[in-house]
Amino acid sequence: MKSTTTTLRKLLLLSFLCICITQAFGQSYKRTAVLSGRVTNLWTGEGSFSVNVYIKSLNIGTTTDLEGYYELEVPKGTFNIQFSRVDLERQLKLVDIIKDTELNIEMKEDVYNLDAVTVFSEKQDARVKSLDVGKSSLSIERISSLPSFMGEADVVKSLILLPGVSTVGEGSSGFNVRGGGVDQNLILQDGGLIFNPSHVFGFFSVFNPAVVDNATLYKSGVPAKYGGRLSSVLNVDLKEGDYREYHMNAGLGIVSSKLAFDGPIIKDKLSFMIGSRASYSDWLLQTAKASEFKNSSASFFDLNLKFSLIANEKNKLSYSGYYSKDGFGFASDTTFDWSTFNHSLLWKHILSDAAVLDVSLVSGAYSYNIDDPKGHDAFVISSKIQHNTLKGDFAYEWSTQNKINVGAEATLYNFSPGERKPLGNNSGVEYLKLEEEKSVETGIYIEDDYKITPRLSVRGGLRFSTYHVVGPGTDFIFQEGESKKMENITDTIFHKSGEVYKTYAGLEPRINFTYLIDETSSVKASYNRSRQYLHLISNTASVTPTDFWKTSNYYIEPEIGDQFSVGYFRNFNNNAVEVSAEVYYKTAQNIVDFKNGSQLLMNEYIEADLITGTSEAYGLELFLNKKRGNLTGWVGYTYSRIFRTVKGQYEDETINLGNPYPANYDKPHDFTLAMNYSTNPVVKYGINFSYSTGRPSTVPLGVYDVSNLTNVFNYSLRNQERIPDYHRMDVSMTVRSKPKVDRKWKLSWTFAIYNLYANKNAYSVFFENKQGAPPSGYKLSVLGSAFPSITANFSL
């Protein structure tokens, strides 16, 4: 405790010093400087005319003259300067302007000129005018500027600050979008499927901020090319290596370090990018006083590798590889580890000026192990999902008013839900292997973006997906007129290898409308249907290592979700301020839940313990975002509810008497604020605040004595009470090295305090019933105090 206070004091002193320095520094400024230079064609070396030179944060710009020269008077500071022309590949340069500066740029033809779903291509007024509804994009710059836990910029933690996105608390993996479960998000990193988006039980996400280019989240209006999950799509694109220069980026934090390196292998032809993170949090555990923690360990490691090849003007190939591993051991007792291994091969082929074909081949595996090497019941449990996807997307632009996308994909899944082996000769644990599950999921889609009138645009899409369960496999037949229970199994049907023994298929219509009321405001509406064939089997609110994925089968039908959403969008002050209000209504069928009292892990008759029901969610999201000026950031408020109804034919297949009950991540009120303040390029302040209603929990309402038993808990119906409300404030200060145009390297320090006022937020409440003693209730707070951190970032 003493050391924390000391650290805190030092940090405050340091930040005070920094404020003084930067203010003194600021006084010597002349107010403006001239940025000038020439834009030339990379291939010909000739000047490029009519190139837009634009500073987004100032909303000022100019165009190059016939020889490619430009000049722009700007206030001193650090700015992202954007160079663009419709047929050239857009470039973004971060420049520290403290005096008159010359910046020369080489640009090449943009062969990929169709609308890509990226953040940076978004125009200032995209939020009002684009066809996307319920889409949130964050650039890595934005993500990095938010105060973060342990000073580590984090994609998922940043998304959680947006309206409609929430999590059940610190130390929980995954996130919930508009009342969807953690398993209802399609998470892609360079096209590779991510099943567990977290490191160390969710304290960090699996995306290395040093290699992330941008992250896009669709909460509704999901394009037809995505399928397989009900609630959202999170698409994370990684940076491509530079084709001309080498760059290095390193970050040193108190718990982990990150490193990224990129550059050309063959100039203008082939580039590489490598990024890695590793934790060294073990030393923190080793400093613990209690001996039982001393042998504990927590670690994570991840590695990204990307090669990009411009084969010729018509073809581009890239490979993106990802490996991540997590380990957690407790006092050399039980250890958990989980890992993800993904390979993506992407081919982009330009057929004509108006037609592009993307083909990707993705292969991946997610696996976890639980080891308990001690005692007479030493065991190891392992589980694995392997998946291979082939996907093709074709885009064609009929005219500027009409664009069409068609595509198809197929994924082969191989699930090994669990294998339990005894460890050592003395172990009495029985060997058990749950049946492997093979399946094929396919999808074809067609989508058209059409501008009906200058004011009204529509995007209509239709996806058709199928799911085939492939043998060998087993189906249990339960006695008719009885509930699904292990003891009611009357027959077992075995299916041969290769036999398709269950097929599901269905249409998924998607439609978005955008109506421009005037130049600065619009109304958008969308309807979306999705089908989900994979289900996360869990009786906890967040992803834990013991949760496992299950494919649809004879008894578990695909989840089908429908969402309607309507939003009003308006920009003020020349697009500097965005406001929006969105409402949504969602229903879902065949949501998988578990029977009361069921044991889910390593259960051979899991179908007997799973039940399905419906869910209904609705909400209102208000958002105000200031994009330019000294003060930037957003304020969001969400009111949302999510209820499930499970009303089976039999009493044990019914939850809460068949009445709707809140899902365990139902948090009606959610308020977030994320702000940055900066008056000069050297120092930037950040503040986050979030408040949300405590999540529902099933709790004992009292105790009773019955028969010869005393102190028996009487629990509430499922999720009928709530844990205390959650609120937290974080602050950060980033100090950058004094900018110099001729200096290549950059250094920045980030000082942050997470949970500034040390609120002991409840992660969960639990109850212990000790024989012969009065029962007690406890609250577990994952963060018990303010958590200061320092991170150094260096780039070259």
Place this chain on the structure above:
Amino acid sequence: MKIINTFKSKLGSSKAKILIAFSVVLFGGCVQEIDLFTGKTSPLIVSGHVSNEPGPQSVKLYYSEGYNSRPNYNVVSDARVAILDDQGNEEVLDYTSYGVFLTSDDFTGVVGKSYKLTIELETGEKYESGFEPLKAAPEVSEVTYTLTDNGNIIFNATYTDNAETEDYYRWRFEGTFQIQAPDYDDGGSWSSKFGFCYPGIEPKTRFEYCWVTDLDNGFLNLSSDEFTNGQTVDDFPVYGIELTKAFDIGYSGQVKLESLSKEAYNYWSAVKAQLGNTGSIFETANYQIRGNIKDLSDPDVQVIGYFDASAVSSARAYVDEFQNTFPPLTCEENLNGCKPVNCITCIKYSANTTRFKPEYWPR
């Protein structure tokens, strides 16, 4: 099945510990005792049972409040409580005390009949259980005991399951042992030189003997004939007790087998599973267990407890092989000159102690 259970609890607790340890060590996380959902009055609690053992049969009605300390129990004294059989006979129970209503002494359950409980509170609320069949219980033919490596005595029962029926059992246990007060005849020991140590205690005979009966508080052992239908089950382990000084003179363990309906078995199984849960976030989630008693005006209203009907069969094993293997009672005088009361008289050993030798006692 047994292996899976131990395995599950081991895993559950260590997982919870991990998150706690991790958050405590790395992030200054903490576990605090809370006082969240207290102060609520429970629904009506019914503890009622009818058996074929000699009457009277009893039903207890009460409410409880809170749980963080020993809750307040508010008993119901004014109600019409009756047990109905499936032939239309009604036995009205009389209120005695502490919320307990009793049948007449000669009322016993009969195998083959079904029984249901009806309750009408003074306030007019009516409650009713479903009809519970009183099923036959097989005879416990033998009780044996075994000593385990870690010093526990396990009492086992042998019985033959009825092949014609689907059977569900609940096991009960009652242990009776003999004790002795060694120093009763030491003239000054019940009144010390400084005053009177134990008012009201009078010596009876030299080497006073008593018999103590220990009840199976908190014990819940259930079984079914799912895998043993119609078989003779040998040495089914019923109850384990630590080998202590209770075995010094002689110990008689009585194993009771009570028949249950399938619904009653499911109810008690659920209670048993939850008693073993520590309720941590990674364990099987706890839930509201519903019994067979319904509020007639609103079936969604919870009534705690289960009214069940059982036939009972029992048998005993007598254990005397550990005689005189324990050190004698230490009977040192304390500062006031008093010796431990158990040295003076054995009747003060516990509330369930008698000086009358039970009829089944072998010697």
